[in-house]
Amino acid sequence: MNNYAIKTITAATDYPIDSTEAKAHMAIDDSTFDTQINDFITAATAYIENRTGRQICTATYELILDRFHSVNGRIYLPKGQLQSVTSVKYKDGDGVEQTLASSEYIVSDSREPAFIEPAYSKSWPTTRLESDAVRVRFVCGYGDSSVTPEAISQAALLLVAHMFEHREAVVFNASPQEVPMAVEALINQYRLGDDYTWYDQER
DSSP states (O other): OOSEEEEEEEOOSOOSSOHHHHHHHHTOOSSTTHHHHHHHHHHHHHHHHHHHOBOOBOEEEEEEESSOSTTTOOEEOSBSOEEEEEEEEEEOTTSOEEEOOGGGEEEEOSSSSOEEEEOTTOOOOOOOSSTTOEEEEEEESSBSGGGSOHHHHHHHHHHHHHHHHOOSSSOOSSOOOOOOHHHHHHHGGGOOOSGGGOOOTTO
């Protein structure tokens, strides 16, 4: 059972590619399939984010924990490409939500996954013993489509073309169709580790 949750606060408003790029890739020059292609772009983006564990374009999330990870432990932040930590909130012993001053912790984004930990000579405050007692809100992602790594953009183009060509749930009288291996080759280098999943006190 997970002892954490990740909540979307503000979803991304951009994608690694747009319909113009996708149509150029597939040599389509009219707008007949624009709506469908945009749906495929959404699906392709979700696939890549799920496979890599990364947020591609800027979004805001909240990491929800039952407690701080030990007194001085690091809290690893998921999704990659941390831009900023908006707030660290917790329920004190009386059940009152408090906002931890930013001077009480440091943010390290020099490695992935990024993490927060108590500032020098500081320690995490005591929380109420109940579920969802700690909430860390943060902004992450590469930015917009203009700064998305080229390999991710190319993987998205391949996926959209694949979905456009194979639009049925089942293909008859043909060999089974799989997601192109080139997609996995392109995105494997962006897979994010799972250090952020370790929030047990013993770790």
